[in-house]
Amino acid sequence: MENNLKKVDIIFEIDEKQSPLAILEKTVKRPADEIILDLIDSGLKGRGGAGFPTGLKWKFTRNEDNEVKYVICNADEGEPGTFKDREIIDRVPEKIFAGMAICGFVIGAKEGYIYLRGEYNFLLKNLQKKLDEFNAGMKKAGIEFTIYIKSGSGAYVCGEESALFESMEGKRGEPRNKPPYPTVAGYNSKPTVINNVETLVYTTMICHMGPERFKALGTKDSRGSKVFSVSGDTPISGIYELELGMPLNEFVDGFGDGDTKAVQVGGASGHCVPRKKFNDTIIGFEGIPTGGSMMIFNSTRSMYNVLHDYLEFFTEESCGQCTPCRVGCQQLLKGIEAVKRGERPPAYLDDLKKLTATMKIAAKCGLGQSVGNPFNSIIDNFREEIIY
């Protein structure tokens, strides 16, 4: 990579002198409120895509008066184009455990769960081994917190936090009505912090290195760094930890194959940015936020196929309970097929765009609400490819 993209090494960094367990032991000696202040100060926002300030989430849950609370690590990484959590789980699981235990200490929870997607079952054996060691380590250190693993079984929507709770409770993974939010009533209807894998590692590292090093990275709205999953038409696909707030053109210069036509930022539910907008697109909460997925398409790719794939994905993976999402996804998919075949006029695409506006505000959860992102950004920028 020959450019000014700032590579960072926080997530995968191994400090020989201080293990994650040692970080944990050190951290739980501090007042919980101080840890929360550090997290708020660091500006860390959730790395799963939604970007809720982590410190606040912990604070709200800490403030709930309840004997039983839970910490859950959302390792249901299902967003197409995203694969960084798998790598994190594989390489630095102890940092995740430590983050969960710190959270448990802060909010007053005794149990933590890692919800690992079924597609990553091959990670289970090693993860369980490391977890057993870590649990034993915590016990030895007198830290009253135990982590368990729960597996998914192939349902993208379970990445939605309330659907994930339902799944853990042995039910269909159907998102719940909100409020109440997880900080009030999550798993087993108890106050729950649910954080993405990467977020938890950052919390460990912020506790380790202090908020300053983290805060120094990124921009005002997007503090810190983030792990990106880079795929598609790139000679160097893989996982990269980069500073947030970079302009997309710099990213493309670094990762593209010289013929980049568009970048899908944020996975199938994210936005498709065409070449002409690379210069003025910032990757971060002030621009286009992302859970880390960057899919690069070069000029040989049909954007119809890309959109078709996404819509097929959402049609199948919608939980099916709410009307805008269940029927809306099918309409979008069949709709572009009908336009392609000439059975509906090109103007029908505009009817469908209006439908996505409804889905965005009326669907029950983030899945249905975000289908319009890829749809509109692809239709708006590659309309001819959809029609002809």
Next chain:
Amino acid sequence: MSTTEVLVKELVEKNGKTRNSLMPVLQGIVHNEHFLSEEALLCVARELDLSAADVYGTASFYTFLDTVPRGKNIVRVCKTITCHMKGKDEIIKALGNALKIKVGETTNDKKFTLLTANCLGWCHKGPVMLVNDDIYPDLTTQKALEIIEEYAKDVK
């Protein structure tokens, strides 16, 4: 008691007799029997005191909790965008020809079921497939066929 009943009782014993155990119990059955038979579903309903329709409704929500008979080895080829771009169609075609089945079908000897899957989380190394719980990234048609060959020999 049938082997299924014994298995379900063991799983319920291990995971606890509560609704929260439903997923691990169903997962355990699929792990052992490759799919959830009517007998298995009824057994789970009885052991966890749930309605059969409820158990079935939950199982049918999850792609990996099959309720139709599957082969000993379940091959799931990722079909989502990057794997599509990198040639999943060729992989599926090659596997289909070699196994003489179409997507969704099971070989006569019940050794293989060929399925597609939504994003498996290996977009940088597509095309990719899962065989049971094992992942095989960076596939070529030849590699895919060799892997299947290994499973056919019961080496794996």
Next chain:
Amino acid sequence: MSKYLVNLKINNMPIAVEEGTTILEAAKKLNFRIPTLCNHPDLTVAGNCRVCVVEVKGARLLAAACATPVSEGMEVLTNSEKVRIARKHIVELLLAEHNADCTKCFKNGHCELQDLSGEYRIGDHVFLDLVKPASKIQDISSPSIVKDDSKCIRCQRCVRTCTELQGVSALGVVNKGDHQRISTFLNKPLHEVVCTNCGQCINRCPTGALTERNYIEEVWNALYNPAKFVVVQTAPATRIALGEDLGIQVGERVTGKMVSALKKLGFNKVLDTDFTADLTIMEEGTELLTRLKKALVDKDEKVVLPMMTSCSPGWIKFQEHMYPELLDNLSTCKSPQQMFGAIAKTYYADKINIKAQDMIVVSIMPCVAKKFECERPEMRDSGYQDVDYVLTTRELAMMIKQAGIDFDKLEDDHYDSILGESTGAAVIFGATGGVMEAALRTAYEIVTGREVPFTNLNIKPVRGMEGIKEASIKIKSVKPEWSFLEGVELNVAIAHGLANARKLMEKVKSGEASYHFIEIMGCPGGCLGGGGQPIPTSPEIRKKRAEAIYSEDTEMVLRKSHENPEVAEIYREFLGEPLGHKSHDLLHTHYKARKRY
């Protein structure tokens, strides 16, 4: 816990409501109607149809009014541009998935989706038709319920009914995404699963996805057939609800008009199930006293208590599936409908000189499980199928409309005799607690020679809509032949709705409570809330129907089953005595264990 008041504005009108109130409820207080589909007053909130979305100022998303609690300072718009567009889209999407063949639909004119579509003037379909051809194949395996997936809008009201109200869970949600649907265990036909045929799902289905198996044409054919003598019986709860489907307000009794209409439809004799309700009390009351004697005096271990009523066929099938170990607790009495059929085709046929094979017995019932019941193989004690066709209250209303009868203008008419006489005790069979009350009115008097010690015979403790009711009556100063009951505290319990029945059964099984007699009705509120009653239903509607039933009772000349002169006559002329040989042959039955899963 006292609740805080929350101040908010809806369409710029200020209102203060209790904390925890939903936007939907708050809007209702201001007389703003927000359309709903998945919402139902009897069920928990789902928030899945999204038809009730409203705009909350400052929020990124629209809120589902049914599922969103109010908060301080909230400003809600129920009809903003955003809301209207979204709502219309949602109705259009539902219609895209819906087999909108409305003119041919059994629910034509009684469909909430149709109403909403009309309200929003949904014209040409904007969106593509997504109805799957396979979904158009109806499940007609059940004699009671027809399930048509092509009409289903996935609101899950049926699933919540089956689970929450009835504790049966024969229906569930299966699959996900575009394959999501409402189905049964492994998609088996309704007839093969634990469905009790209670039909409560029908009462709450907003569209034509769940309807009763209708026998209207069969009944017309019988009426037009000169070779057939068609008699009709009407269940207690029909007379207080039929009017609802014929433009008469909820809670108004239409007994006389109903009789009049039935005569106009051409039934040869219009008779009353209330007659056999009285007969049931004689048989069941005697059975109870006999069981008590065997248990308390003879210490007969084969006799089990508590005895449980057996009038409600949904309850019976529930018990056969869920608690086969308690089948011996069920009274062996047939339901009043089936007692009627057996009597009609034997005693009555003889009396009026009609051959049983030429007689057609039609029932008008508040129930769809009765359609299943009449087809049970045990129910052929006359040598023929005792009851030929069962129509719901709704189906009767349709026939009356088809016949062009102006129901509201009908003069009251009287039931034919015999098998038309009844008492107030029979009428109250239609409400939860009614069978219990009727049985107590008679049994207490048989044992003590005195009326039950309640003002005007109104045994208030067994009335009302509480899910499970318990009462005890101390039996004092008994007649010599009942001396073993002297001082006995008779403990009774009543449950309505099968989820409550389940709770009660668990109490019985665990030995936590010891009752002598239990009344169970499968439907919420008892038969007045039956699966065959006019739609809609709600706690409020059922309360009004109950009031109507009790006022009918109060106005009856005779209020106790044993005072029914026709009942006395049939024992004298035909049956001999309660639990006698003839009764055993015609009026009693047995049950069979069915698969629990």
